Amino acid sequence: xxxxNGHPAEGRDGAxxxxxxxxxxxxxxxxxxxxxxxxxxxxxxxxxxxxxxEGARVEALTAMQGG
Amino acid sequence: xxxxxxxxxxxxxxxxxxxxxxxxxxxLGTGGFPRLDTLAEAIRxxxxxxxxxxxxxxxxxxxxxxxxxxxxxxxxxxPNTAGCYTARDAxxxxxxxxxxxxxxxxxxxxxxxxxxxxxxxxxxxxxxxxLVDEGFTVLPYTNDDPILARRLEDVGCAAVMPLGSPIxxxxxxxxxxxxxxxxxxxxxxxxxxxxxxxxxxxxxAMELGCDGVxxxxxxxxxxxxxxMAHAIRAAVEAGRLARGAGRIPRRLxxxxxxxxxxxxxxxxxxxxxx
Numbered sequence: 001x002x003x004x005n006g007h008p009a010e011g012r013d014g015a016x017x018x019x020x021x022x023x024x025x026x027x028x029x030x031x032x033x034x035x036x037x038x039x040x041x042x043x044x045x046x047x048x049x050x051x052x053x054e055g056a057r058v059e060a061l062t063a064m065q066g067g
Numbered sequence: 068x069x070x071x072x073x074x075x076x077x078x079x080x081x082x083x084x085x086x087x088x089x090x091x092x093x094x095l096g097t098g099g100f101p102r103l104d105t106l107a108e109a110i111r112x113x114x115x116x117x118x119x120x121x122x123x124x125x126x127x128x129x130x131x132x133x134x135x136x137x138x139x140x141x142x143x144x145x146p147n148t149a150g151c152y153t154a155r156d157a158x159x160x161x162x163x164x165x166x167x168x169x170x171x172x173x174x175x176x177x178x179x180x181x182x183x184x185x186x187x188x189x190x191x192x193x194x195x196x197x198l199v200d201e202g203f204t205v206l207p208y209t210n211d212d213p214i215l216a217r218r219l220e221d222v223g224c225a226a227v228m229p230l231g232s233p234i235x236x237x238x239x240x241x242x243x244x245x246x247x248x249x250x251x252x253x254x255x256x257x258x259x260x261x262x263x264x265x266x267x268x269x270x271x272a273m274e275l276g277c278d279g280v281x282x283x284x285x286x287x288x289x290x291x292x293x294x295m296a297h298a299i300r301a302a303v304e305a306g307r308l309a310r311g312a313g314r315i316p317r318r319l320x321x322x323x324x325x326x327x328x329x330x331x332x333x334x335x336x337x338x339x340x341x
Contacts, residue, residue, distance in 0.1 A: 005124040005125065006124070021125075024125050024127045025127045026125060031132075031134050031135075032132075032133075032134035032167050032168060033125065033167055034122065034163035034164065034166040034167035035163075035166075036159060036163055039159060041159070041162045041163055041166050043166060044166065059124065059163075060124065060125045061122040061123060061124060061125065061163055061167065062122070062123070062125045062134075062167065063120045063121070063122065063133045063134050063137075063144075063146075063167065063168070064120065064121045064122070064123040064133065065097040065098050065099070065100060065106070065120070065121065065133060066096070066097060066098040066119060066120060066121025066123075066147060066149050067096040067097075067098040067119050067121065067147055067149045067174075067176070067234070067283050
């Protein structure tokens, strides 16, 4: 099981970061997006080839209004 | 009512943070605007060149891109680490912001509790030092504590951003004395961050010698945000001009502005009889 933004992503073991972003409707070219897997930044260039390990916590973030 | 911009350079100096020259001394926080088009209009009204953004989880159902709106306004982004309670989380958030927005600049917030949103000084200092080491241009949101401000400058922060009062409180500048001490000692720009409730608070910050003001809620949550955006922009400029103009000293007693010399005497002793 992978945790994507706090929710379980069923059947996505072995998916890449790019695959998981696609699940969220995010294109690989989207601006203002960053991803951390288990507390480490995954650079954009690695999204298509970075497999997300079983049990990983993935945080996919973007710009929101704030302070 | 508009200030003649040509007049301002007579008393002003370029405003620089980490080598970047900013013409506007008002930095706009984007939090609290109910609509993106209101935010865009407020940006135009404030003439801000730098605006803050936060990083949050992607919401697949979100409508309208904040980044696109800000791009259209031609502003630079200042990502923040709002919501972080530890140095570790703030450092990771800053790294993610650098990846997302391609900027080394970060408004560093490490808060201590939810009720006051006051900075956690030890965590803030640890995060600031770490981020400076990693090449970030760090603008820390800090307490109105002159010693902490000095320590933040010592570890290499590009500016210090003391609060006037807690975030969103609108309580203005609760300790102008401490703010003055920070301004006097600082070798980096001082930006008042948090606490502005209305235009006069922003003017006071500039009169006390701050280099700029960061303002979000006072504008975004005003009944008429656009009118308040104009008011606070004018207040920052007014305060800056007043600071340069040199205010008169405060006196306990009155000092007439009209000379007493040549004053007519309408009554008094009768002239001697002829």
